[in-house]
Amino acid sequence: MTEYTFKGQTDKGDEAFAREIREITRSRLDCCYQCFTCTAGCPVVFAMDYPPHQIIRMVQMGLKKRVLESKTIWVCATCETCATRCPNEVEIVRVMDALREMALKEKVKIPEPSVPAMHKIFLSLIKEMGRVHEISLLILLKLKTREFLKDMVLGMKMFKKGKLKIIPHRIKGLKEVKKIYDAVEGKR
Amino acid sequence: MTKTFAYYPGCSLESTAREFELSVQAVCRALGIELKEVPDWNCCGASSGHSVNYELSLALPGRNLAIAEQTGMELAVSCPACFLRFKRTDYDLKHDPALKEEIERVIGMPYEGKHATRHIMEIIYREVGLEELKKRVTRPLKDVKVVSYYGCLLVRPPRVTGFGEHENPVMMDEMMDALGAQSCDWSGKIDCCGGSLALTRTDIVLKLVGDLMEEAKKAGAEAVICACPLCQANLDTRQSSRETLPILYFSEMIGLSIGLDPMPWFKKHMVNPVPLLKRKGLI
Numbered sequence: 001m002t003e004y005t006f007k008g009q010t011d012k013g014d015e016a017f018a019r020e021i022r023e024i025t026r027s028r029l030d031c032c033y034q035c036f037t038c039t040a041g042c043p044v045v046f047a048m049d050y051p052p053h054q055i056i057r058m059v060q061m062g063l064k065k066r067v068l069e070s071k072t073i074w075v076c077a078t079c080e081t082c083a084t085r086c087p088n089e090v091e092i093v094r095v096m097d098a099l100r101e102m103a104l105k106e107k108v109k110i111p112e113p114s115v116p117a118m119h120k121i122f123l124s125l126i127k128e129m130g131r132v133h134e135i136s137l138l139i140l141l142k143l144k145t146r147e148f149l150k151d152m153v154l155g156m157k158m159f160k161k162g163k164l165k166i167i168p169h170r171i172k173g174l175k176e177v178k179k180i181y182d183a184v185e186g187k188r
Numbered sequence: 189m190t191k192t193f194a195y196y197p198g199c200s201l202e203s204t205a206r207e208f209e210l211s212v213q214a215v216c217r218a219l220g221i222e223l224k225e226v227p228d229w230n231c232c233g234a235s236s237g238h239s240v241n242y243e244l245s246l247a248l249p250g251r252n253l254a255i256a257e258q259t260g261m262e263l264a265v266s267c268p269a270c271f272l273r274f275k276r277t278d279y280d281l282k283h284d285p286a287l288k289e290e291i292e293r294v295i296g297m298p299y300e301g302k303h304a305t306r307h308i309m310e311i312i313y314r315e316v317g318l319e320e321l322k323k324r325v326t327r328p329l330k331d332v333k334v335v336s337y338y339g340c341l342l343v344r345p346p347r348v349t350g351f352g353e354h355e356n357p358v359m360m361d362e363m364m365d366a367l368g369a370q371s372c373d374w375s376g377k378i379d380c381c382g383g384s385l386a387l388t389r390t391d392i393v394l395k396l397v398g399d400l401m402e403e404a405k406k407a408g409a410e411a412v413i414c415a416c417p418l419c420q421a422n423l424d425t426r427q428s429s430r431e432t433l434p435i436l437y438f439s440e441m442i443g444l445s446i447g448l449d450p451m452p453w454f455k456k457h458m459v460n461p462v463p464l465l466k467r468k469g470l471i
Contacts, residue, residue: 024242043380047392075389078235079380080344084354097238104240114388122236126248130230132199141387150390154425154458158204161456165203173228173251176296180247183294 004061013062021059025098027091032056038082038092048072049111052082052092059095068103072096074112117144127181130171135164191315193264193306194256195223196274198417199231200267205417207453211439212266212308214448219316219324223264226256232273235384246287247294249277253305254297263305266439268341268416272349274305279348307342309415309438310351313359318366326447328368330468335374335409336360336438337400339419343378354378360438364413367445374407376400381422390426397426404433410464413438424458434461444470 002013022029032053039051049071050058058067067073073096082092104116121140125132138155142148158164171177201209216223229252237245253274256263265271278301281288292298312321338357346354355378361371379400382393400423404412411434414420423435434457444450450471454461465471 043396044382044385044392046395047389075385075392077340077380077383077385077392078239079340079383081340081380084344084346097240097242100240101242112389115385116240118384118388119236119240123233123241123244126231126233130228131202132231132234134199134203138387145388157458158425161458163204163206163456169202171228171230173230176251177230177248179296180244180251180294184241184243184247 011063014064017064018062025094027094031088032090037085041081044075044077047075068108071111073099074115114145130174130177133168190220190222192222194226194259194261196226196265198267198270200417207456208437211443211453215439215442232270234269246277246291249273250291250295254299262303266308271307272341275348321366324446327445329445331370332468333408333410334364334369334413335372335404337412337414338378339416340380372407374403376403381419383418386422432459434459
């Protein structure tokens with residue numbers, strides 16, 4: 001196993017991890033020649049610990065732990081600016097998606113836990129009702145993050161303006177949606 | 189002549205983006221576009237789907253696409269997130285026969301991708317057209333200075349959305365000009381608002397919204413026109429400056445200028461558009 005020293009830390013490259021990401025994403029990530037275009041256009045790079053081009057480089061090197069435990073993959077806004085401008089058409093967002101999915105599957109330590117918490121709640125609401133009931137999303141997220149007072153005033157204002165639907169709608173085809181979840185989750 | 193489409197409203201248009209739904213429905217009715225809601229549609233998965241579960245992110249839109257396909261009509265969508273999820277699902281399934289087979293198995297329905305998914309803005313632009321739109325204006329928008337904010341998901345990735353001109357789109361700008369407004373050129377047209385990070389990393393959204401609003405004001409804008417429920421919500425609720433600009437859906441602007449009653453839509457905004465429009469003598 002090759003050892004890589006990057007940003008003052010030495011890790012062993014995990015060839016299997018690099019191969020797995022390559023195969024899952026088919027993203028042309030080996031074509032990346034570190035031109036920095038993705039990083040230059042990324043709107044949230046200021047909030048990242050590793051900019052996008054470094055994530056791609058670390059995947060190439062197989063630095064699994066550092067990539068999966070990064071803040072970067074969770075603050076990525078999936079705006080597709082990077083992938084659109086990449087001269088080698090590397091599917092950077094697809095790589096970020098795969099890294100997030102892997103980070104959750106392998107239960108690594110997540111530095112931005114509220115982000116995956118929100119995604120999980122969002123998807124569980126679809127499983128329960130077929131559609132996302134926004135009040136339920138907000139309440140469940142608050143219970144999870146324990147930030148009860150956050151955006152309270154804003155929430156009340158939106159409620160008064162009739163912007164928050166009170167009664168959730170359960171679709172008739174809920175069984176079909178549950179079947180979809182079972183089929184997808186059954187493989188995990 | 190009426191053109192009919194299958195229509196997918198999406199979850200936001202039933203609640204936080206209610207004024208978007210109301211204005212789209214009213215404008216389409218007035219312009220001869222018939223929208224038939226996809227029966228018993230489910231949530232497309234939006235950003236959360238693809239962020240943590242690739243297969244689910246294809247299956248959830250897949251079910252809707254398969255149901256819509258049975259109607260024989262093209263699928264009209266108002267929300268860019270839903271629009272992109274449908275376009276992406278169609279694209280990925282068409283480029284990977286094994287994946288297509290797998291998703292068809294998961295959703296329990298066939299999907300051939302016979303009919304295109306189209307965004308309401310593009311439908312109005314192409315099916316109605318600028319000339320017809322100009323003819324329908326009864327309340328020209330008196331050169332109110334606007335910037336058009338397209339955001340991310342309507343335009344990127346270009347080979348999936350088919351939007352064209354993804355670095356400098358002009359569709360919305362041209363429509364606003366046709367209505368009598370004055371489109372200002374600005375650098376934030378396709379910049380990200382932070383999307384769903386609004387709930388989990390509000391600090392990021394505050395910064396991005398702050399930058400966008402600064403660019404809009406530099407361009408001389410009196411209002412920002414947008415096409416996405418999340419962009420509109422982020423800009424409408426997270427402006428830090430005391431000098432706030434109203435954030436309006438393109439459909440609200442069309443409705444206002446062709447003589448529909450915009451008040452039920454306007455009262456849902458957090459930054460009230462009424463004072464600006466009153467000053468301009470538009471209401």
